Amino acid sequence: MNYDVIIIGAGSMGMAAGYFLSTSGKKTLLLDACTPPHNKGSHHGETRIIRYAYGEGEEYVPFVLRAQELWNDLEKATGKQLFLQTGVLNVGKEHSDFIQNTISSAKKYSLPLDILSSKEVHNRWPGITLPNDFIGCFEPTSGVLKCEESIKAYQELAELNGATILTNSQVKDILIKDDRVTIKTDNQTFYSDALVVSAGAWSGSLLSMLDLELPLSPVRKTFAWFQADEKMYHQDHFPAFTFETPNGQYYGFPSIDGAGLKVGRHDGGDQIHPDESILPFGELPEDKGDLIHFLHQYMPKISQLQYGKTCMYTLTPDEDFIIDLHPNYSNVAIAAGFSGHGFKFSSAVGQALSQLILSGQYDIDLSPFSINRFKN
Ligand SMILES: Cc1cc2nc3c(=O)[nH]c(=O)nc-3n(C[C@H](O)[C@H](O)[C@H](O)COP(=O)(O)OP(=O)(O)OC[C@H]3O[C@@H](n4cnc5c(N)ncnc54)[C@H](O)[C@@H]3O)c2cc1C
Numbered sequence: 001m002n003y004d005v006i007i008i009g010a011g012s013m014g015m016a017a018g019y020f021l022s023t024s025g026k027k028t029l030l031l032d033a034c035t036p037p038h039n040k041g042s043h044h045g046e047t048r049i050i051r052y053a054y055g056e057g058e059e060y061v062p063f064v065l066r067a068q069e070l071w072n073d074l075e076k077a078t079g080k081q082l083f084l085q086t087g088v089l090n091v092g093k094e095h096s097d098f099i100q101n102t103i104s105s106a107k108k109y110s111l112p113l114d115i116l117s118s119k120e121v122h123n124r125w126p127g128i129t130l131p132n133d134f135i136g137c138f139e140p141t142s143g144v145l146k147c148e149e150s151i152k153a154y155q156e157l158a159e160l161n162g163a164t165i166l167t168n169s170q171v172k173d174i175l176i177k178d179d180r181v182t183i184k185t186d187n188q189t190f191y192s193d194a195l196v197v198s199a200g201a202w203s204g205s206l207l208s209m210l211d212l213e214l215p216l217s218p219v220r221k222t223f224a225w226f227q228a229d230e231k232m233y234h235q236d237h238f239p240a241f242t243f244e245t246p247n248g249q250y251y252g253f254p255s256i257d258g259a260g261l262k263v264g265r266h267d268g269g270d271q272i273h274p275d276e277s278i279l280p281f282g283e284l285p286e287d288k289g290d291l292i293h294f295l296h297q298y299m300p301k302i303s304q305l306q307y308g309k310t311c312m313y314t315l316t317p318d319e320d321f322i323i324d325l326h327p328n329y330s331n332v333a334i335a336a337g338f339s340g341h342g343f344k345f346s347s348a349v350g351q352a353l354s355q356l357i358l359s360g361q362y363d364i365d366l367s368p369f370s371i372n373r374f375k376n
Contacts, residue, residue: 003029003164003192005357006183008171008206009199010036012043012151012343013335016350017196019154022161024358029190030163031183033170033202036155037148041200042312043343044148045223047253047262049240050344051088051142053106053113055098056319059368061109063348066364070347071145078153086143086235086254091121091128091298092244094135099244102137114138125239127232127299144240144253147343154350171199174209176329194331194357201274201312203336212326215374216337217315218274222287223264224308228255229301242266243298250294260306261299265290266340274312281308313340321345323352323369325360333357334371 005021007014010030018030034040050068054060068083075082092099106113115137118130130136155165166185173184174195181192199206201218232238238254252263268286272278281287288305295302316322316337326332333356335349342349352362 001029001190003027003190005029005194005196006031006181006190006192007196007198008174008183009197009202010155010165010167011041011198011200012147012346013338013349013353014196014198015151015154015158016346017198017335017353018158018163018165018350019161020351020354021357022158022163024354026357028158028163029192030158030165031169031171031185031190032165032167035167037151039309042314042338043151045262045309045311046146046148046259047256048145048147048343049088049242049251049253050083050145051090051139051242052109053090053102053111053137053139055090055102055242056341057101057368058105058108059365061105061111062364063345065109066351067345067348070351071150074150074153074157074347077157080149080153082146082150082153084144084146084235084256085141087138087140087239088142089121089125089239089241090137090139091130091134091241093133096244098242099135099137106137106139112140114140127229127238127301129298129300138239144235144256145344150346171206174206176210176332179331181331194333196333196335196353196357198335198353200336201314203314203334207334207336210326210329210332212328212371214322214336214371215317217271219269219313219315220272220278221264221269221311221313221340222281222308223262223311224281224288224291225260225262225306226291226295226302227304227306228261230255230258232301233261243294245294245298247293248290261302263291263295265294269313272312278310278312281310315339317374321369322371323349323366324371325356327371330360331357
């Protein structure tokens with residue numbers, strides 16, 4: 001069967017790419033090893049934070065602002081609420097890189113950001129207690145995306161545009177000869193003019209089939225929901241948050257639709273192979289221990305664990321993304337290594353992948369995400 005473009009991996013990035021490519025009239029096939037959205041990759045757990053004043057570096061800001069515009073478009077096109085404007089509170093020591101980048105991103109792009117002392121944070125959200133040398137940077141316009149719902153929304157529109165999505169179809173082999181792409185699953189062979197590889201934690205092994213070795217490390221991550229007093233932690237009056245602490249980086253969400261407060265640790269985690277079964281939540285003492293220790297220190301009114309889950313990050317050495325064309329094949333676009341902060345961008349990543357396939361370029365600078373930064 002012949003297609004204009006085949007996408008390997010119809011998760012966060014791939015499903016969005018499928019939508020944009022199908023919108024441009026390309027005959028598009030998406031292949032996924034599972035049935036997205038699912039809980040075997042990096043996109044489950046109901047919610048993801050989106051913030052614009054970006055602690056990881058101001059080079060991300062134009063890209064995330066585009067992503068938010070595209071999320072708004074997706075909401076309009078489907079009539080679904082995918083974004084909740086809860087605001088995001090970034091907490092840490094004033095001189096930490098993350099806090100300084102957050103403040104400088106806001107200044108450079110004129111983004112609203114309230115800078116609050118530890119006392120002001122506590123007065124505004126009595127559920128948070130901070131040491132005196134911490135500050136809070138509250139971004140009122142940002143918030144939370146419903147991750148599985150967002151993937152379903154792009155799926156719905158891509159299918160309406162005529163894209164074909166084949167689930168439970170794991171790609172086993174990729175061959176490119178004279179610009180012609182051949183893709184094999186266990187029992188089918190497909191052909192196309194162009195290819196997108198957006199296979200999350202599995203991208204490394206798939207790209208080796210195209211003689212490209214990228215420094216990608218899949219890591220086991222855990223997160224959990226805790227019982228929370230709705231008067232204090234409900235989404236209408238409590239923000240999503242990130243914390244830079246001397247004992248690690250944490251993030252979390254208000255209680256949404258009565259689910260409880262969700263919290264996870266961003267740094268750390270054991271390197272894994274994505275094909276091996278992942279230890280369930282609670283099997284390692286730090287799964288619960290880290291979160292309980294964090295809450296005890298900064299949100300001491302919360303202690304009762306409800307349940308937890310595992311998920312995967314795919315880290316690059318600098319924790320910046322990879323969004324680029326294959327160095328040897330100009331008809332292959334790659335999106336990988338989202339290092340635990342990629343979901344918020346996935347709408348714009350989908351648009352970028354589509355543009356890279358259609359014209360070889362994107363109107364936002366993708367050079368921070370290029371493959372050649374790993375040359376040395
Ligand atoms: C616990 C946790 C919390 C996070 N919090 C945030 C947050 O608050 N904000 C934020 O922006 N980001 C966050 N992230 C990061 C974000 O979710 C990821 O960066 C993003 O989901 C990665 O998308 P992806 O498309 O690369 O991978 P996925 O969404 O996992 O998609 C990859 C797809 O490829 C498929 N696939 C793999 N191999 C094959 C094959 N051989 N053939 C066919 N299909 C294949 C898989 O089945 C999967 O569906 C978080 C991640 C985790 C795990």
